[in-house]
Amino acid sequence: MPQEKILICDDEQGILTYLKKLLQSQGYQVETFLGGRELLRRVEEGETGDADLLLQDVRMPDMDGISVLKKVKRLRAELPVVIMTAFGTIDAAVETIKLGAYDYVTKPFPKEKILSVIKNALEKEQLIQENRALKKELGKPILQESIIFRSSVFRETFELTLQVAASEANILVLGESGTGKELIAGAIHYNSPRKERRFLSINCAALTETLLESQLFGHVRGAFTGAISTQKGLLEEADGGTLFMDEIGDMSLPIQAKLLRVIQERDFIPVGATRPKSANIRFVAATNKNLEREVAEGRFREDLYYRLNVINIPLPPLRDRKDDIEPLALHFLKKYSVRMKKEVTGVTPEALALLIGYDWPGNIRELENVMERAIILARNEQLTPKELPIWRKQPEVPAKRDVELVSLENIEREHIERTLANTGYHKSRSAEILGISRKTLDRKIAEYSLHIPA
Incomplete structure (x- = not known):
């Protein structure tokens, strides 16, 4: 049975008695008020959350119902209000909807009608509160516990990430494939003043030049063959937030020139359009290439490089983070054990030694892949070297042999x-x-x- 508290304000004692009895029979807590001033005194002296809905008449002798609603909304903007009105005052009831009331009912009303309106109003408010709580949870800064590490070398990287997150500077994340560049980009966004806005990402190496341009800048209808409707690009969708551009080193020179304009002028022109659109975006770019060499060889614009490389965060490869292998492996073990509904609780010392001794050329992504495979093959509570494919990959010392000398x-x-x-x-x-x-x-x-x- 529901336990929500409902406030009822009406100048007719008979209506108050009827509604109180009806709502209490449905399990609601009820408080009644014969006038607007009495109601407002209760709302002012009460606390946020001590009432879940207000059922209010639009006409009262001591105060105008619309004035009461305005003051209630100023005091408790989140409190849903249902207006009761007589047939001749429907226009006034409609006006209350514009002022923020949830709905109105016309007297006399059947009990099914009033109960249905109250139920819907309370359900809507509950959804709003749940949505607000979810947004707050999603907007929480990414803390140390969210990124798995134990090593001092990665601690320095993580502390630098948190330090620069609060700034508005564009950031370049450098590191080998599989080192967690997108995770660091996410940590930058969710620990920044832009955390309430969107965090979007795109892989520049995964798309052709034409498709990448359309995805970034959007296009208008008829801009090219197949453009049957106008489509927003990521630059427009990410306005006010952060755009993570992975594999920026694979972007073509023409797209680089257009991106440079966005960073410098804070606007862009969709494909096929003639008018620019504004773009307030923080860019976080990542690459596993040596951009300085790419600039020297003419494959990457120098001016764009300096615009993106205001601050750079180098990510160490997993082979230089040996202390992180065990906590990462156990994290993936738990993740895939739950997903696959298997009772795998740990790793044998021999298997752990094998994991730590391996060089991990594919970095964290390879480690995750190995652990997923191991969970699939596991038959016991502990993973053993038998389930780990990396023992086959260990480098062998080549046997000495006579070398043929050639010119x-x-x-x-x-x-x-x-x-x-x-x-x-x-x-x-x-x-x-x-x-x-x-x-x-x-x-x-x-x-x-x-x-x-x-």
Whole structure:
């Protein structure tokens, strides 16, 4: 039975008695008031949350019902109000809806009608409160417990992340694939003043240039073949929030130029449009490439690099975070044990030693993959080396053997011949791999009498 408290205000004692008896029979707590001033005194002296709904007449002798509603909403904006009105005062009741009342009922009303309106009003308010609580929970800063680590080397990285999060500066996150760059980007957003707004991400390497442009900037109807409707881009959707751009080093130069304008001018033009739209966005970019080298070789704009690299956060690879392997492994063990409904509680010392001794070229992503596979294969409560595929990957020390001594000329010939074969005898591609010009490659082919299939 419900235990919500309902306040009823009406100048007719008979209505108050009837409604109190009806609502109490449904399990509600009820307080009644014969006038507006008495009601307002109760609301002023009470505390937020000590009433769940107000049932109020629109006409009262001591105060106008609309004035009462205005003061109630000023004192308790969140309190849902249902207005009771006679047939001749429907216009006034409609006015109360504009002022924030949930609904109105016309006297005389059947009990089913009033009970239904009250039930719906209370359910709506409960949904609003749950939504507000969820937003508050989602908006909580990402704390140390949310990012798994034990090592001092990653502690420095995490502390730097929290330190720079409060600023408005664009940030460049650097690190190998699988080191957790998006997680760090999320920590930056949710510990920043923008945490109430959206955090969106895009992988620049996963999309073609045309699709990436459309996803970022949006497009208007008819901008290109297949654009049957106008679509907002991520820049518009992320306005006021944070946009995480993963693999920024794979973005083409034309898109880089457009992104630079967004950062500098804080506006953009959707594909096919003519008018710019404003964009108040914080950019967090990430890459596993050496952007300084990309700039030097002309594949990345220098001006964009400096705009993004106001602050950079380098993420250490997992092989340099050996102390973090055990807590990360146990975290993934718990995650996939619950998901797969298996009773796996730990890792044997031998299996743990194997995990710690491995170099993890795929970093945390590889560790998660290994632990998921191990949980699938596990038959006991403890994971053993048998369930871990990494023992097959341990590097073997090559046996000593006699080395055939050959000339530098023979090595060069074999290397060129092997490169040509691997590229399907594509000369331009082979020359690029070898680091020589096409003209030099043609000369080497002739010099070594290499056979090129027709």
